[in-house]
Amino acid sequence: MKNKIIVLIVGCLLLMFNCKSKNELINQTKNKKKPNVLLLFSDQHNKKTMGYENHPDVITPNLDKLSTESVVFDRAYATRGVCVPSRMSLMTGLFPRTLGLMNNNEETSVTEKATSLASIFKYNGYKTYTFGKRHLKGGGDKGWDVRKEVHAEEGDNGNYLSWITKQGYQSEFSYDWAAEFGKGPIGSNDANAKIPIADLGTRISKLPFGYTMEAYTALETINMIDQQKNSDTPFFCFSSFYRPHQPYTPVRKFMDMYDVSKWGKGTKLKSGIKMPESFYQPTKDLPPLLQFQRNGGNKVWNMDKAFENEQIWRDYIGAYYALVTEVDHYVGEILQALDNANITEETIIIYTTDHGDFVGNHGMVEKAAAGHNIYEDILNIPLMIRIPGKTLKGKHTAELVTLVDIIPTLIDVLNLKTPDLENNFEGVSLAKLLLKQKPLNRDYIVSESWFQATVIGKNEKLGIMKPNPVNPRRDYREFGDMFFDRTHDPLELNNGINNEKNQEKIAKLRAFYADFETQVSGIGMQEINNTKNNHK
Numbered sequence: 001m002k003n004k005i006i007v008l009i010v011g012c013l014l015l016m017f018n019c020k021s022k023n024e025l026i027n028q029t030k031n032k033k034k035p036n037v038l039l040l041f042s043d044q045h046n047k048k049t050m051g052y053e054n055h056p057d058v059i060t061p062n063l064d065k066l067s068t069e070s071v072v073f074d075r076a077y078a079t080r081g082v083c084v085p086s087r088m089s090l091m092t093g094l095f096p097r098t099l100g101l102m103n104n105n106e107e108t109s110v111t112e113k114a115t116s117l118a119s120i121f122k123y124n125g126y127k128t129y130t131f132g133k134r135h136l137k138g139g140g141d142k143g144w145d146v147r148k149e150v151h152a153e154e155g156d157n158g159n160y161l162s163w164i165t166k167q168g169y170q171s172e173f174s175y176d177w178a179a180e181f182g183k184g185p186i187g188s189n190d191a192n193a194k195i196p197i198a199d200l201g202t203r204i205s206k207l208p209f210g211y212t213m214e215a216y217t218a219l220e221t222i223n224m225i226d227q228q229k230n231s232d233t234p235f236f237c238f239s240s241f242y243r244p245h246q247p248y249t250p251v252r253k254f255m256d257m258y259d260v261s262k263w264g265k266g267t268k269l270k271s272g273i274k275m276p277e278s279f280y281q282p283t284k285d286l287p288p289l290l291q292f293q294r295n296g297g298n299k300v301w302n303m304d305k306a307f308e309n310e311q312i313w314r315d316y317i318g319a320y321y322a323l324v325t326e327v328d329h330y331v332g333e334i335l336q337a338l339d340n341a342n343i344t345e346e347t348i349i350i351y352t353t354d355h356g357d358f359v360g361n362h363g364m365v366e367k368a369a370a371g372h373n374i375y376e377d378i379l380n381i382p383l384m385i386r387i388p389g390k391t392l393k394g395k396h397t398a399e400l401v402t403l404v405d406i407i408p409t410l411i412d413v414l415n416l417k418t419p420d421l422e423n424n425f426e427g428v429s430l431a432k433l434l435l436k437q438k439p440l441n442r443d444y445i446v447s448e449s450w451f452q453a454t455v456i457g458k459n460e461k462l463g464i465m466k467p468n469p470v471n472p473r474r475d476y477r478e479f480g481d482m483f484f485d486r487t488h489d490p491l492e493l494n495n496g497i498n499n500e501k502n503q504e505k506i507a508k509l510r511a512f513y514a515d516f517e518t519q520v521s522g523i524g525m526q527e528i529n530n531t532k533n534n535h536k
Helices: 002-032 061-068 083-092 109-113 117-123 160-166 170-181 213-228 288-294 303-308 310-340 403-414 431-436 500-519 523-534
Strands: 036-043 071-073 127-132 146-149 235-244 347-353 383-386 395-397 445-448 452-456 460-465 482-485
Touching: 036 310, 061 310, 061 347, 061 383, 083 117, 083 403, 109 523, 117 127, 117 235, 117 403, 127 213, 160 170, 160 213, 213 235, 213 310, 235 310, 288 303, 303 310, 310 347, 347 403, 403 431, 445 500, 452 500, 460 500, 482 500
Parallel strands: 036 235, 036 347, 071 395, 127 146, 127 235
Antiparallel strands: 071 383, 347 383, 445 452, 452 460, 460 482
8 A cells, every 4th residue: 555655656746747847848939939020010100290209289199108118219210201112121121222212113123132021030930911001012022921901902812992892881981092092992993983182182081980991900910919829930910001191081080189170289288289380481492392282283282272271281280190099099909909918028019100291391291202302200200119028118219220220120139040132231230229228329321212312410411412313304403402400400491501600511411421322232223224224
């Protein structure tokens, strides 16, 4: 009997040890799993239009909370103030001049052979997802395991148009789309219909709450989180909202948060929305295309009519704020889903955008990308990065950073391997800044279009007008270069290019641009130039 008891005790101990070993093995396997990466992205989000930026109107509780948990980059910049070049810089780690992509419609051998962020994650064993507006080219759009888009022309792996049609609201969405384009979207029953446009592309949506493009992007992202919560495979998800990009058609729920009936002291003070500080900048001070649009040269961006009736301006500005608040709402839904799945602390979260919107500053609407590539409203973008347990919560940094820095940063932070690259990444890693608060000590960064290269320094900014090989009509050299001293002129109202006291600073910024041209290949730009020359 005594021997049986001893055997039983030994057996129990062995069983306990075996269970413990298995549990330790499971825990070790879990610990070896790399963090998930959730890239929350919006389109055309003016950095200043958030609560934590002390904006007098805009309501963004979820982004405000995320900012308190993240490192916030106060001086992050778009590589070009328009969608595709900026997004491709984010997704390939290459500058627009290397890609040969400075407008939305260009393609080169470099864009085709580029290695995407999604491909890098896939190469490292991640499951890769994208939901919403991608707006990418060639190699920059490769590497996705699952992709569901907004536009029908981006494919029908499941897209918003198919979804909203099944919900019975296609005509309501077409009404929104037509506010800018005068017809429904490609692939819809209304693609060739004539539907009235709206002043400044602005009107209240006929869609019910919960049926917008933002709702769809959030829904798909939340479903993915639920599917992935118990997976041993980490995920990379590019969750990309279409808004607050035009057409400016918010649902009533968010528009009602803003009083647009009159100019006031701001929503935070329970008053009407506040007039933008640079709203009445003289038209003559703006670059030529912006002057043209201010004077009524565009049928949608009819600012001449809006200055005769400022209610039109208030409707647009309030609608833009409402769209920002809608994006914030769905960011909150996604972050709550991470919490519910108990994987927030296993997930790196990034929030950023491709470029900004004037939102009435400089008396302008939209981004006017064909006419400038300099104003802070368009180039300075929100960027916050949360690495659980590693980044200082609520830390703000004024270091100069740009979207090409994201790929090298994630490679460093996650120790990712890279496949063979056709072109080396052109950004710098922010890992030491994020994790150890070590400064970058960058003197400048560059944002560049075909016709204007802007050199952004610590306190000054120089916009150099250049010959435009792809569209000679948009050659603004006669207007001249632009210089802003942001310390003394933060609203960028006074072009100091001819002021004698600025010449030393201007010369220094020109030297920075010369340095940039030697450091960044421009191989794609040259390819476009050669193509244009061969067709002359």
